[in-house]
Amino acid sequence: MARVLLVEDDDAIRTSLGKSLAAAGHVVTALAAGADGVAAVARDRPDVVLLDLGLPDLDGRDVLAMIRAVSDVPVIVATARDDDASVVRLLDAGADDYVIKPFSSAQLDARIRAVLRRGGADQQEDVALTLGGLSIDPRSREVTVDGNPVDLTRKEFDLLVALARRPGAVVTKRELLAEVWGLPWGGGDRTVDVHLSWLRRKLGETAAEPRFLHSVRGVGVKLAEA
Known part of the structure; x- marks a missing residue:
């Protein structure tokens, strides 16, 4: 089980993902705006963040930079672009992993478990x-x-x-x-x-x-x- 912060402005996607992640055993906080997501990272210290890049108030890449300024929490970015250059730029900007739209809830859950395993390995070798x-x-x-x-x-x-x-x-x-x-x-x-x-x-x-x-x-x- 992980405390997942979901930042997604589409109401239907946010609701669907929130339900599927909760069904997988995670505790989900779902928000629609990037600024609210950054504040939640600093305040609530989630285990992992799922960040959509297409947000109404801030560019998702700017939100990623703001998150990185206050936390090392693992961030999984949801993006529609799957070319190597775009993916590398996201990872260089501080993302820990990514999912290409459209993606399944099972794929997302596997990505969450993967970044948390990597974080656990880091803690064991500190x-x-x-x-x-x-x-x-x-x-x-x-x-x-x-x-x-x-x-x-x-x-x-x-x-x-x-x-x-x-x-x-x-x-x-x-x-x-x-x-x-x-x-x-x-x-x-x-x-x-x-x-x-x-x-x-x-x-x-x-x-x-x-x-x-x-x-x-x-x-x-x-x-x-x-």
Whole structure:
């Protein structure tokens, strides 16, 4: 059972989804406006948010950004666009998963259970991780290099943790796409490359002179001290 916040402006869809999710054992709060959804996230701390992008008061992407400013709650976005570029943009903006319209209640319930399992795994593996001068605290989401704090975005932090939990092991980009972005297929390598570039810069290194993030050509990347 999860506490689900449903943000959907269509009365019929909101009612139908609310009933089906409740029948699956979830506790559902259903709202029609994006601003109300953001306030509910901050106030009620739901376990997961289902966010429709076509809202009457605010663009769904803006609502996603506002949610991310106040909470790390898993967000599943409902979208009518299924091209890779659109999906990657949503995931990069902070969505944890997505469903393509039209979707079934069974599919949605499976997505909810999947993002909650991923969150549960994170909580079970919340011990601090260290590698030389690099320290990562999954619980507080804080990173330091040689004692100096490093300010990372949500995806940058998740990418670093995914590598830190397998120190010295080469992790493929496809594995990173699946684990960090929820994309179980190839085709989004550029997303990984861009975030690795940002992460390297914040850790004080470059691809040519790596300290922690070492690319293995044609395979992937590993976290290891130089």
